[in-house]
Amino acid sequence: MVLTVQNVMKSFPGADGDVPVLRGVSLSLERGETLALTGESGSGKSTLLHLIGGLDKVDDGSITVAGREITSMNDRDRSALRRTEVGVIFQQFNLIPSLTVEANIAFQARLGGAFDADHAARLSRALGLGDHLSKYPEALSGGQQQRVAIARTLTARPKLVLADEPTGNLDEATASEVLGQMLRLVRETGAALLMVTHSQSVARRMGRHVHLSQGHVV
């Protein structure tokens, strides 16, 4: 199992006391599995992704990533795990403007000490970025920038990829193509993928689908 989420609870402070967002969420993902996470706006999808990514802390319950329980880890160990085992792809690409495409792609793997130039070159080619490696992000289209963000994440060989509406701001045809490339590469690298999406057509292309409602997975 790459990911096990057990009975996770999370509330945020509101005007009239704490407002529960996750009320006992459980799910799991095996190596190579792809899972779509849907739910209404405000249902807690991003919150759950942040907790799994170790960017926020649960109130109760446990989260195990690549065999390690993260809720009891200190911040340093959690960031180390995030660098080496977890890859995150958000709607905003968060590319570094002063680095070339090639350096952006290498960045995360270098940070985690796992850079493999051949692997990076293969991923760049597979994502159609071969001719753009010496350019800077500003010279690329949105779809190309998103492909760089995907290549950057997968170059680090994460066991778990967390994606929050990664193709949400691309036109339909480009979104479909980028998603196809991403799914193929995730499968090839054997990673597990958890993807938040509002799109039923995106959800249908994933191996499994869970829906977040009233603080529970249904």
Ligand SMILES: Nc1ncnc2c1ncn2[C@@H]1O[C@H](COP(=O)(O)OP(=O)(O)OP(=O)(O)O)[C@@H](O)[C@H]1O
């Ligand atoms: N840091 C925070 N402090 C207070 N409330 C928060 C915080 N983060 C999220 N919330 C609240 O938790 C609820 C769930 O938010 P979350 O962003 O997880 O929803 P979502 O399902 O990802 O929504 P969307 O589809 O609109 O992105 C919302 O009511 C939000 O206002």
